[in-house]
Amino acid sequence: MKRIPQNLALVSIVYWVLLLYMVAALFWWFIALDKQNKTISDIRISELTMSDPRYAEKKSVIEESRKRKTAQYIGEGSTFLALILVGAVFVYRATRRQIRMAQQQQNFMMAVTHELKTPIAVTQLNLETLRKRKLDEEKQQKLINNTLQEANRLNTLCNNILLASQLDAGNYHTNKEELNFTDLVQGCIDDFQNRFPQKPLIELVEEGIYLNGESLLLQMLVNNLIDNARKYSPKESAITVSLFEEGNAIVFTVSDEGQGVSPAEKQRIFQKFYRGGDENTRKTKGTGLGLYLCRKIAESHKAYISVTDNMPTGSSFTVRFEKG
Numbered sequence: 001m002k003r004i005p006q007n008l009a010l011v012s013i014v015y016w017v018l019l020l021y022m023v024a025a026l027f028w029w030f031i032a033l034d035k036q037n038k039t040i041s042d043i044r045i046s047e048l049t050m051s052d053p054r055y056a057e058k059k060s061v062i063e064e065s066r067k068r069k070t071a072q073y074i075g076e077g078s079t080f081l082a083l084i085l086v087g088a089v090f091v092y093r094a095t096r097r098q099i100r101m102a103q104q105q106q107n108f109m110m111a112v113t114h115e116l117k118t119p120i121a122v123t124q125l126n127l128e129t130l131r132k133r134k135l136d137e138e139k140q141q142k143l144i145n146n147t148l149q150e151a152n153r154l155n156t157l158c159n160n161i162l163l164a165s166q167l168d169a170g171n172y173h174t175n176k177e178e179l180n181f182t183d184l185v186q187g188c189i190d191d192f193q194n195r196f197p198q199k200p201l202i203e204l205v206e207e208g209i210y211l212n213g214e215s216l217l218l219q220m221l222v223n224n225l226i227d228n229a230r231k232y233s234p235k236e237s238a239i240t241v242s243l244f245e246e247g248n249a250i251v252f253t254v255s256d257e258g259q260g261v262s263p264a265e266k267q268r269i270f271q272k273f274y275r276g277g278d279e280n281t282r283k284t285k286g287t288g289l290g291l292y293l294c295r296k297i298a299e300s301h302k303a304y305i306s307v308t309d310n311m312p313t314g315s316s317f318t319v320r321f322e323k324g
Contacts (some may be wrong), residue, residue: 011095019088026307030077034070041066061138116157119150136146149195156223160289163220164272167296172215174300181211181250185243188222199230204242208307211250213301213319221297224290225317233258233314250321257314266307270295294319 044062048055126143129135135143185205193201211218229239237257244251261269272292294317298305303321310316 011099014096015088015092016282019084022084024082026077030073033193037066104183105202116154121152122150123147123182159220160224160293163217164289164293164296166311167293167300174217176214176301178210179214179215179218180209181252182207182209182220182243183309185241185252186246187223188219189241190228192226194221196230199235201237202238202240204240204244206244209250211301215319217297217300220321221294222252224294225319226283227313228290229256229319230260232256237314248323250323251318252321253316253318255310255314255316257310260309260313261307261315269307270305291317295323 037275041062045059048058052058126147128142182205185202187201189205192199217258226239226241231300233239233256240253240255242251242253242255270291272289295305301321303319305317305319308316308318
């Protein structure tokens with residue numbers, strides 16, 4: 001993981017050296033041309049005869065010509081300098097963006113590898129245990145439930161990757177309908193409490209809230225936000241899920257009591273593959289697609305997702321759906 005930052009530093013050094021060289025060369029050519037222009041003007045003036053009645057007029061013409069040439073060099077040089085600087089900014093930003101994207105994709109591949117290895121290893125171990133040992137009914141059911149949970153993790157991961165690629169390619173066609181958003185959110189909460197019965201969860205969900213949208217995408221949005229709050233908050237702290245109507249809008253919020261999100265990362269966390277920290281040291285599971293998908297799903301429903309601080313500690317992710 002150190003290679004890409006080192007590449008970025010090397011590219012930056014080479015880039016600035018070349019840019020400074022180009023600017024220095026431009027100034028050098030300006031000085032050389034202006035010096036040559038002055039030399040030619042001095043030679044032309046020296047060739048004039050001072051006794052000539054039109055000496056002053058001819059000298060003035062030569063000097064005016066020299067000034068025009070100097071102004072021309074300044075104008076052309078300034079234009080070239082501006083073009084070089086503007087182009088340099090675009091090239092530098094594009095290069096940094098590509099390198100950072102490569103870094104995020106590398107992080108994603110490492111995260112996916114970790115995410116795949118764990119459920120596959122657990123499933124394999126459980127199945128081998130069931131095959132080789134005769135267990136009582138209770139232990140068998142526990143191993144089977146554990147295996148099903150890991151299979152669900154794999155299914156969720158595959159669905160996230162597939163949906164992200166479809167949304168990026170514009171190949172996903174939504175089938176929206178009028179649905180009971182209250183029931184959808186409540187169903188996601190019940191499923192979460194069944195999977196994580198030890199995790200405290202506070203429900204502040206109003207009844208009878210309807211929304212025009214696609215059930216599958218909205219379920220993914222709700223589940224990703226709740227699961228994100230679980231992963232980034234202490235085990236004993238509570239998650240608060242609220243749903244209510246506010247004027248002409250439907251507001252869905254998931255709040256946690258974790259470390260929160262720094263101001264610098266509040267916009268970046270919704271980018272594709274972005275995860276804070278280093279994949280080699282990060283303990284929290286994830287691929288960097290969850291919040292990206294939440295943003296894309298919100299946008300497909302003409303909604304806006306944002307993150308704010310949850311006082312005294314933690315974060316609040318809010319999705320605001322405008323009705324009508």
